[in-house]
Amino acid sequence: MPPQRFAVPSEVPGLAARRIAADILDGVLHKHRTLDDQLDGAGAHPALKTLSDRDRALMRRLVATILRRLGTLGHVLSRLLDRGIPTDAPRAQSALLIGAAQILWMDVPDHAAVDLSVRLVQSDRRAAKYAGLVNAVLRRCAREGQALIEDIKTQALDVPPWLLARWTAHYGETTAKQMAIAIGHEPSLDLTVKSDAAQWASRLHGETLPTGTVRTLLQGSVTMLPGFSDGQWWVQDAAAALPVRLFGAIEGKHIADLCAAPGGKTAQLAQSGAHVTAIDRSPARVARLRDNLTRLNLRAEAIVADAVEWKSDGEFDGVLVDAPCTSTGTIRRHPDVAWLRQEADMVPLAALQKRLLQKAVSLLKPGGTLVYCTCSLEPEEGERAVAALLASESGMRRIAVEPDEVAGLAEIITADGDLRTLPCHLPHHDPRLGGLDGFYAARLVKS
Template sequence: MPAQRFALPSEVPGLAARRIAADILDGVLHKRRTLDDQLDGAGAHPGLKTLSDRDRALMRRLVATVLRRLGTLGHVLSRLLDRGIPTDAPRAQSALLIGAAQILWMDVPDHAAVDLSVRLVQSDRRAAKYAGLVNAVLRRCARDGAPLIEEVRAQTLDVAPWLLARWIEHYGESTARDIAVAISHEPSLDITVKSDLTQWATRLHGETLPTGSVRTLLQGSVTMLPGFSEGQWWVQDAAASLPARLFGDVAGKSIVDLCAAPGGKTAQLAQAGARVTAVDRSSNRMARLRGNLARLSLEARTVVADAADWQSGESFDGILIDAPCTSTGTIRRHPDIGWLRQEDDIGPLVALQKRLLQRAATLLKSGGTLVYCTCSLEPEEGEQAISAFLVAEPSMRRVPIEASEVADLAEILTAEGDLRTLPCHLPQDEPRLGGLDGFYAARLVKS
């Protein structure tokens, strides 16, 4: 009997994208590496350079779909496997997850999902012995997977239990489940334009949101979309565009953007005419910010420094703190966060946020405005952080945000007048066109 010939990845369309997706999933699930680290910068997967734009987009969708549906996938596969997912061959686990995700949620023919997952394990020495198992399980998944999903649809398995418990406690069970549903869908692309909102909505085949962003379902490389290279817009979730607007008219005013990279809020302030100083501790992230500003033909002074310790010889009219946080409000765009973060992460981040607020108070002019924001759904990093700060700093007082300042979206304001967006806000019949990142923002003035 002739030896079986294993196809090289380059011989099978789509296999390279799946192989890299498996590597990146292994990085998240077993090595606790973020998607951002593996997709961009010095730590990016070397194979990404070999992928076409189409395969790169496919790879991202594969990874994101697995991570968004990880709990449900675990349930389905556990029902289809007699002895559980193999633990001695990560590639077999990744192949099962990727294959099942394609069968159950992606527009990929079942036979292609099965065949490519089998090839994926065949090309790995440790996993090759599981090729028959992967083939059989995924064929069963194509036949029986949908009813298995229905068994657990109401159980919210795709949110880490500690997070779901917190959201139920702070937002109520109904809202917590709405959040879980919202983050299970692939999000749209939100864009902040420099001018001509309606024109760019048309050119980008999108729609205008009440917040003033353009929302589009266009996919592929962002850099290839109309207007990108000309610097007419930048990518920014609609909720993330709101905090910078809370300063009001900033023309001619001196504003510091602490923890500024990658620079969406810096760009907003510069576009509005402010004299912006952007501070960030990462030289690599600051280089990216400078590149974004250059593309947009906008100017800002940039400083590489730890914002919590940064000293300045002047005081400022306004300070924006987009503080480092658990980022649980961005899980719909960064689905790895829900599985990488732990509840123990909150305490150290709250301590850092406190230091940033204290530093900002010393940098602010009397009568100046401080806007504090985090992309977290955890109240310790939002409402509770500001309550504690106001007690500790009697010179600071809250200036409630009016609904008219946020497109009359009263539902995104708290009783105290702070901003609190949730992933389930702005619902639409087409789930991908609805939702916002979870953001908290408060506006304070130094008396």
Template sequence: MPAQRFASPSEVPGLAARRIAADILDGVLHKHRTLDDQLDGAGAHPGVKRLADRDRALMRRLVATILRRLGTLGHVLSRLLDRGVPTDAPRAQSALLIGAAQILWMDVPDHAAVDLSVRLVQSDRRAARYAGLVNAVLRRCAREGAALVEEVTSQTLDTPPWLLNRWIVHYGEATARAMALAIGNEPSLDITAKADAEQWASRLHGEMLPTGTVRTLLQGSVTMLPGFAEGAWWVQDAAAALPARLFGDVTGKTIVDLCAAPGGKTTQLALAGAHVIAVDRSPARMTRLRDNLARLALQAETVVADAVEWPGGNVPIDGILVDAPCTSTGTMRRHPDIAWLRQEADIAALTALQKRLLQKATSLLKPGGTLVYCTCSLEPEEGGEAVAALLAAESGLRRVPIEAAEVASLAELLTPEGDLRTLPCHLPHADPRLGGLDGFYAARLAKSL
């Protein structure tokens, strides 16, 4: 009997996208590499650029769906496998996840999902002997999987237990579970328009949020959407668009964006008329920020430097925005890899960095100036507790409470102390894809004269 010839990705439509998805999943789950790095960063998978736009979009959605639903997928596969997922062949595990995710949540015919997953394991030497198993399990998934998902619909299997337990302690069980369920929904595309937001909501078949952000369900390459090339708007989650507004009128003022890349807040401040000094330690991320400014026809001074070491500019600084590095647990809707890359132990190291950044910002700020501190984290140590510690250590700073009118009269976005706290379950919508916000914290402080 002749040896079986395995088809190459170029010979079987859709297989290349699934092989790259399997590689990237392995990078996240076994090599602790971020999605951003593997998709767009310096270490991007070499095959990503070779994919057609449609296949690239499919690959991205596959990876995101699996990571967003990883706990539920684990439950389903454990019920369909007598001996558990094979541990000696990572490609078999990936093929099962990829096939099941397509069957359960994606608009892919069941037979295609099964066939391409089988081909995926056949093309891997270590996994090839599991082709029959993958075929049988995914066929059962097509028949029984929906009922198995329904068994756990009300549970929160897709949030790591350590994280869910923290949220229950800090937000209460009902809110914690609402947050976890909201994170499981595929998010919309949020954009900030330079002008005429209502017009862009219409052109992009979206809707206006109360905060002024345009939200749309359009998919595909962002660069191909109307208005992108001419610099009419930029992508920015609705919650991320709020902190830069807390400076009020910045016309003619010098504002430092101390951890600036990728630049959404720098862009907001520049559009509002500020002289912005954007500081970031990453040359590659700063290049991307400059490219965005050029596309949008906006100006900002850019500095590649470690914010903690930066000596400051040559002019008095009226305001400083510290969008500090953090665990990013508030962005899991858009970055589902965060759930599986972060550990509770990461919080201490990041809060130490946040403390140094806040101390630096305080020293650079002119008397009477405004400091806005924000993080895309849901963890109190990186939010209210960090600000409380700073205020206790710096007698020359005071909190300036945020008014509901500054956040579109959405009082539920404010804490009793007057800080901003958005949650993934905020702004609910009949269509879950059009609801929700990234989890953000922001506080506004003033330096004494």
């Protein structure tokens, strides 16, 4: 008699993606690990490779939605819980956030969102006792959640209070709230193309921005999109593509790109015909930069070094300083930044930015151009850093940015003539196709 075969029950579809999402949320909210660290490279979650492309995309969207709407989620859940979110079982907290995010903002049936969150809790020893609570709260969320959001929709709960206070002080209350609304929307995919932006916009079902960036809502693996494998474009937010424009014509000129990885601006410089020396202190990031350049069939000299300490054999026609910063301008694309950064982080970063600016001045030929930029919305890392350099270096002067250098977008030029993009700039009737990363850039010339 042949041996009996018993069917091995397979895991409930979608549960693995939600389990990994819960782990990564815990990494951000309780262990202060960045999303990038947990999604890519040596520190990536070990189970990611077991997910299908579809489940991996779902997991990423789940985590990003929760972090993007964390303040609102906290408000809604606090109204539905008599005793607050359980603090002795992180998996229960994650399950509530995951379930509520799906019910309120994602195209997931309510019953599936509730069921999978309950299963998530039941699979954790410490959290299992909260299965009934999670079930009841999420069912109430499906009935009452939207109304609770309506009650507070004029409040900017999804930006940490310290950050919202800074934006209000610097940009005004109206603009600060517009910025908070803009970063609440899932952003588009922005691409810098080598040529024929209109053709690539058509092929990728997107549109061409005034600046020449191709913007699309296509999702999934970027490596599978047309044009990736043969190096026709690279991923780069439309705002991040603007600072290199400030150099003007650079064909044949020698440009140093400090803090260059992962290499979007290096690629722009090389594509424009410059001889580029790209410096970054991280071996892994420089390896990634070299890989990107190889795919794009572009050339640059890539060096692993601390830019502040690096010794050059000669001077440069131009130096780009894309300085490390708090990255508060990138929250729409990297929502973990809002909850990982603290105001105190600006002090050491501002000191590093000062050293990088001084180094850049020393690398410049007389008449050479320095472009300084950061993806920060904080004036200490932008306007004030440049003001301090100009006050200490009498040989440096600002060259104001003209609207025709930035596709006529006069609203992104400050009174001093610098570049300042905000998340609420470039509005669109579809919020997912609007907005920019927050960037600051200034152009200085050595006399």
